[in-house]
Amino acid sequence: AKTNAKSYLNAFEPTSHWAKTAPALIVDYPSLTRIFFGFGFALELFSFLALLGRWPAVVIGGSMIVMHHMIAEVMGLHFAIFEKLALIFLINAPWLAALAIEKISKLAGPRLRA
Numbered sequence: 001a002k003t004n005a006k007s008y009l010n011a012f013e014p015t016s017h018w019a020k021t022a023p024a025l026i027v028d029y030p031s032l033t034r035i036f037f038g039f040g041f042a043l044e045l046f047s048f049l050a051l052l053g054r055w056p057a058v059v060i061g062g063s064m065i066v067m068h069h070m071i072a073e074v075m076g077l078h079f080a081i082f083e084k085l086a087l088i089f090l091i092n093a094p095w096l097a098a099l100a101i102e103k104i105s106k107l108a109g110p111r112l113r114a
Helices: 002-010 017-028 030-045 047-052 054-075 080-091 093-113
Strands: none
Touching: 017 030, 017 054, 030 047, 030 054, 047 054, 054 080, 080 093
């Protein structure tokens, strides 16, 4: 019942450009499709490499957010919770903000002292 209600309620929403053109591209270019799906599979398979350090975690987290956003655009399957978890645990926005503030203070430090 929930799926039928969701389908009924979403029937009147306009679809995105990607949702219309992606199925045609998938059918017309199967090798290109394999490459893109292969990148997504490899990203999920090797996501444990984010444990190597902060920068690998930032790169993998950003890639996962982009991948999940593209899945949402093309297929209409929204993985917002996974995107938020990748932002919190992999990208670690407070650490990036602290790093940026540190770099800015090092650049502005000699000017402020003079």
